[in-house]
Amino acid sequence: MADLFDNGDVTPQPDPRSEVNRPLADRLRPKTLAEVIGQAQVLGEEAPLGVMLASGSLSSLIFWGPPGVGKTTIARLLACETDLHFVQISAIFTGVPDLKKVFEAAKIRRQNGQGTLLFVDEIHRFNKAQQDGFLPYMEDGTILLVGATTENPSFELNAAVLSRAQVLVLERLSLADLERLTQRAEQELDRALPLTPDARDAVQGMADGDGRALLNLIEQIAAWKVETPLGREALATRLMRRAAKYDKSGDEHYNLISALHKSVRGSDPDAALYWFARMLEGGEDPRYLARRLTRMAVEDIALADPQAQGICIQAWETYERLGSPEGELALAQAVIYLALAPKTNAGYMAYKAARRLAKQTGSAPPPKHILNAPTKLMKSQGYGEGYDYDHNAADGFSGQNYFPDDVPRPELYQPVERGFERELKRRTEYFANLRAKRNS
Template identity: 60%
Template sequence: MADLFSSDDVLPAGADHAPLADRLRPAVLADVVGQEHLTGPDGAIGRMVAAGRLSSILFWGPPGTGKTTISRLLADAVGMRFEPISAVFSGVADLKKVFAAAKEHGRRGEKTLLFVDEIHRFNRAQQDSFLPFVEDGTVTLVGATTENPSFELNAALLSRAQVLILRRLDTAALEQLLDRAEALIGRPLPLDAAAREALLASADGDGRFLLNQVETLYSIDIPTPLDPAGLSALLHRRVAVYDKDREGHYNLISALHKSLRGSDPQAALYYMARMLTAGEEPLYVLRRLVRFATEDIGLADPQAVVQCLAAKDAYEFLGSPEGELAIVQACIYCATAPKSNAGYMAMKTAFRTARETGSLMPPMNIVNAPTKLMKQVGYGKNYQYDHDAEGGFSGANYWPEEMSPQTFYTPTERGFEARIAERIAYWNKLRAERGAA
């Protein structure tokens, strides 16, 4: 898929019948907006161009941020032949032709920049096929991906290329695109100030999408400037980028979890809404809320997990959209509840100690003695029944003889755990007194 202001076809940049994004395609790297951290004199690309020498590159960034355009301009800037392919439409046979052509051009002293769009769509074997041709200089590889290279690309390929991150276009960069479009067309967009802001927001950082929307506006006879409502009725908002099995999914669930942990109900609601409006399975969100209630709230508020499980039942009973209010309620409850990870940390420490200590026998006084023989050899001997002890607490030792008593669970002073901490302190005091007696 072509990227911002780019075309792999034969349309000249200034052709009147070309799409607006093509007609506004930058002619030099300095014209690319929103990526100055890379294209500026101190950026990685700026330094490569100044040196006149490119290393292999992997561009990672969201759609419509200029990956294809920058690659094409890079080839022009250092005098290389630009060879574009798409991993969506190309296979091994196509790659062999590209490499053979690059070798032939290399013999004539012409270097090739091989641009691979959607490079993450190539399988591992196909990615490996690039390596010998990158290493011997047949091609300089420039790949483009919207997916996290750490997850989608071979380690061998990553080790031979520099990963450069393209940023989502901010409002200032998108505003520059609008200004250029208006200058090219020769008249302002038929929007009032509020609608212009709404148009920028609707692009969600995607410059190509923005220019396609602008082209639609210019193609329609609009006698008076539109307000936001009129704009919304005419154009569709860009659907948020969200793949439920890819990085965007994990970024948002991480943001939701950390906002809940940070007791920010507003941010938590925002990230939860981002997930649900993008099509996330509501039961997945509920599973994460239940996990949060046990990991980050725990006994500071034992009702948190009850609220989350009740929300799950309510959602399964009501369905969408009515049941989503129950998810919202559970989210707010968790965000505003007192927090404690004491139970979670206790679990980790207890499990680790259990693995390390192996099969230590509990003390004889607390093991079961269901047979006469077991009683004769001392099983259950001298067990102190706590209900018969003063205050319902015997203070007996329950640890294996080879182990000293351990402390796994240390309650916080927050919420209900403050009361638990008082009880534990009281029992520890009694245990010390009765042990010394």
């Protein structure tokens, strides 16, 4: 029996033949939240959405996550679960006049007793003024906003919007999730994919945690006419590997350089090489990596291995002479060297402490005994008076004070017992003892 719209129109029955032609991703779209694969951290009984639905109180939401993890699907199903009218717009194609029409329609719906769940894809692409336009309609209950973004909401969304919405992080689908999705696709297709187990794993790896990408690959493979299952090599000749998710100006850029830096600091050459390679595969400029490696040598290795900085500069120069792809090998070797070098941040901490002290005591003049006195007037003012020439002192060390007279002597540089800095620690202690003796 035909269903009826509110205006009395008859909904046409779907043509069974058209169902076959629908994209696989559309045919497998979950019809309930229970059918959604993955995202248990937001959909579970004790997870944020599970608790909201159980209590019958759904707030505005921002879904933050990579493509193909179910942001649109979950939003649509939330509208069904809460009996809200679902409206979907994209910030890429929607202007201010379009938004006004959406809000006016939502007002009319509300007057008729029907709420509206407004799903805004790529919400971070709206400018500040456009984002501010949502606020009054969120506050008076005209809309329940569900925004989706692949960018960090902390940087891309207005604080006013964030204060009125809960940010939920959606994660890349795991390999187990992708296998469940593959099995569901095979049930829909009513046949197994013509792949060996190894090739099956390769396809899921190509999807890179993106469920939609996986279903597109499966649909492509299912159309092949092959007599025997294809192995990994045969699969590679038929499919192009999907480009890794990497935005040289976005979150992935900062996440991966952070992972590389911390792997070097953690003395793990394998992990450091992996993240280095991930950035190169994503199209990162090797010169940026060379600069950051040099920074790591200065910040985390420093005087525990004075050669580390030189190794990085040499690798950088080698890359400039060789270019790509040969020059990246020199940078990779610098990555290994830095990861295995002894670590210290004593110089870094001493530098920051010196900057803080300089800000606090920035007007204090140097003690007069270490000032030059090129004129008679300056000599008469005591410039240079009482200065001990260190080379004339015992052990070549006078032990005089070089800080401002009213600044207590701090201990800024505190070397550690690692690498060459162990020797520097011995030297600082030697001079500290001599200074104490001379001053006593």
